[in-house]
């Protein structure tokens with residue numbers, strides 16, 4: 506990423522500035538701290554919830570960005586990160602949102618909260634590359650050298666509290682309800698602020714800011730869980746959708762986001778089934794080849810492993826539904 510474009514942040518009101526601002530209040534009590542522009546990942550977003558002299562951070566981002574600006578943002582709000590930060594809450598354990606946890610915890614002492622199924626990623630970040638993505642050795646090596654938002658160049662952190670589905674988390678008078686979604690990764694949770702009708706959706710509702718139909722899941726994730734979660738979340742009646750990448754969505758746009766994400770998932774399922782009908786049987790490499798050729802499926806461009814892994818997990822979902830089966834050696838075929 507180049508330094509100039511790196512530093513360009515569109516501030517509220519749309520004026521480009523070369524200096525990232527500390528934070529911007531989106532609705533009363535909810536602030537966003539945005540990182541540098543990260544290509545197809547957009548701007549990585551951390552959120553601060555402020556109420557009654559208490560502040561909670563949702564998703565600190567990567568170790569340097571915006572993770573290193575959160576304390577300053579809290580101070581700029583007239584609060585003390587050491588005494589007023591009541592928690593560091595993670596939607597999930599991926600590097601682009603959880604790498605900044607360790608630094609923030611170390612300097613503030615605030616308790617870290619994450620779902621049990623993603624706790625190991627927080628403790629041992631290398632597991633992201635080694636266990637959560639389908640990669641061959643060459644890909645693993647190149648991802649280790651990568652400088653993008655999924656780089657694993659940070660130390661692990663211990664969780665202080667394991668959050669569970671249905672639990673309430675308080676910040677002053679504000680209450681966040683934990684909804685375990687488990688689609689994007691096994692431990693993925695979203696947080697619903699009932700009072701403000703605001704949903705902090707992490708990477709579950711949309712992964713990529715430029716196309717909500719484009720998505721990926723890690724190998725612990727589940728397409729079945731993702732579709733079920735989208736169904737439940739779309740009925741909450743949220744007025745505000747705050748994803749972990751890029752811009753908030755408001756009102757009618759919230760509904761459109763749910764629809765587009767669901768369309769993307771269903772479209773990938775349909776495409777895999779169509780390809781299998783045409784080929785008779787196929788392995789992951791053939792699926793990847795065909796999907797790249799087809800150009801009708803929006804796919805992540807930055808890392809090959811994201812597509813490979815997502816196809817694998819999607820096939821597992823179709824297997825659960827009785828639509829495909831594995832012949833062995835990674836070769837799949839349609840049932841019936």
Ligand SMILES: [Zn+2]
Pocket residue numbers: 597599689708
């Ligand atoms: Zn993620």
